[in-house]
Amino acid sequence: MQGGLWNATAVFVTWDDWGGWYDHVTPPEVERWHDGTPFRYGSRVGCLVLGAFAKQSYVSKVLHSHVSLVKFCTTIFQLPVLNQRVQKADPMLDCFDFTQPPRPGPAV
Numbered sequence: 001m002q003g004g005l006w007n008a009t010a011v012f013v014t015w016d017d018w019g020g021w022y023d024h025v026t027p028p029e030v031e032r033w034h035d036g037t038p039f040r041y042g043s044r045v046g047c048l049v050l051g052a053f054a055k056q057s058y059v060s061k062v063l064h065s066h067v068s069l070v071k072f073c074t075t076i077f078q079l080p081v082l083n084q085r086v087q088k089a090d091p092m093l094d095c096f097d098f099t100q101p102p103r104p105g106p107a108v
Contacts, residue, residue, distance in 0.1 A: 007102040010076075011050040012069055012092075019045075028063065030085075041065055049095040052102035060094055068092045 027040040071089040081087045
């Protein structure tokens, strides 16, 4: 944050392990394998979104996945989409408000 790029930075802190906790929400079916078997996401995990334009105290109700991080990059940087899963993913833009003035970073 002291490097001068805070207003152009988004930080995503996420987990790739559910930590052994039970989740009462059944993961959604994302697609089906070639043999018809459903492919589902695993248990929900947290994701913290930090940045000058990140919404403060916001809890998203949108279905995101780890692929959403890639979709965010392809959307923001106007890059070609890598595959169908990235194409279908949500880009997590609901976590930001780009119309607000940039908020100062936390004091270090």
